[in-house]
Amino acid sequence: MQRIPDAIQLTDLDTGALADLYAYPGEQERGWVRVNFVSSIDGAVTGSGGVSAALGTPADKQVFHLLRELAEVVLVGAGTVRAENYGGAQTDPRLRRDLHARGIGGHPDGAPPPIAIVTASAALDPDHRVIATARTPTLILTTAAAPAERVRALTDAGAEVIVIGDEVIDPRAVPDALAARGLRRVLCEGGPQLFGSLAGAGVVDELCLTTAPLLIGGAARRISVSHEEFGVRMTPAHVLFDSEGTILTRWVRA
Numbered sequence: 001m002q003r004i005p006d007a008i009q010l011t012d013l014d015t016g017a018l019a020d021l022y023a024y025p026g027e028q029e030r031g032w033v034r035v036n037f038v039s040s041i042d043g044a045v046t047g048s049g050g051v052s053a054a055l056g057t058p059a060d061k062q063v064f065h066l067l068r069e070l071a072e073v074v075l076v077g078a079g080t081v082r083a084e085n086y087g088g089a090q091t092d093p094r095l096r097r098d099l100h101a102r103g104i105g106g107h108p109d110g111a112p113p114p115i116a117i118v119t120a121s122a123a124l125d126p127d128h129r130v131i132a133t134a135r136t137p138t139l140i141l142t143t144a145a146a147p148a149e150r151v152r153a154l155t156d157a158g159a160e161v162i163v164i165g166d167e168v169i170d171p172r173a174v175p176d177a178l179a180a181r182g183l184r185r186v187l188c189e190g191g192p193q194l195f196g197s198l199a200g201a202g203v204v205d206e207l208c209l210t211t212a213p214l215l216i217g218g219a220a221r222r223i224s225v226s227h228e229e230f231g232v233r234m235t236p237a238h239v240l241f242d243s244e245g246t247i248l249t250r251w252v253r254a
Helices: 015-021 058-070 078-084 094-101 150-154 174-179 192-200
Strands: 007-009 032-040 073-077 116-117 138-143 160-163 185-188 208-210 236-243 247-253
Touching: 007 078, 007 192, 015 236, 032 058, 032 192, 058 094, 058 160, 058 185, 058 208, 058 247, 073 078, 073 174, 073 192, 078 116, 138 150, 185 192
Parallel strands: 007 236, 032 185, 032 208, 073 116, 073 185, 116 138, 138 160
Antiparallel strands: 208 247, 236 247
């Protein structure tokens, strides 16, 4: 039987020790897909206003930013980009260089990770801040069926468009397309439909789940949504507690 890891107090960890707990494994040919979500105690993925930010706590924000520092690319669905008003990733160049030197993530030049947006129809405003504020060009993962004028507008705005399907995007092709560009340490930030499709396709290696000390009720969705049920057994890697009641867990595919 898998032993549940001992709980660790977040306040007992400095940035280096926390980074060690969330370190990516060594280089792999396909890469490593990590998913990060926050939910309420009763399973809601959004709070007031229908956005995940309403569930955020200081501990969740601390880990959220660290996971971006470790990642080589941030993967997200177009719907989440619009709902959460995404911008380009803002990271610490010195920390990213240090993490890379330690072999656990980051970037050799300290550059921030690109935001990679999944949208089969390239349905994204080329003036959106996720493109306009990006220090590393935004990636658009789309299909050959996406309207040419949309693709052209996104390219003209500075995004890099990557075609990985004819009419639909096979979730199994997503990490391969990123790995082909040297982006193997993947951080997926949702939304629930993208997470569900990746998990159902068997390409999610890890889930970092924050449980905020809130009961939400209502009709909010779960962190994963899919057309079919899937069963992916996960193993607990660590459990962190914050003094305000936030619980941060890391689950790795068994």
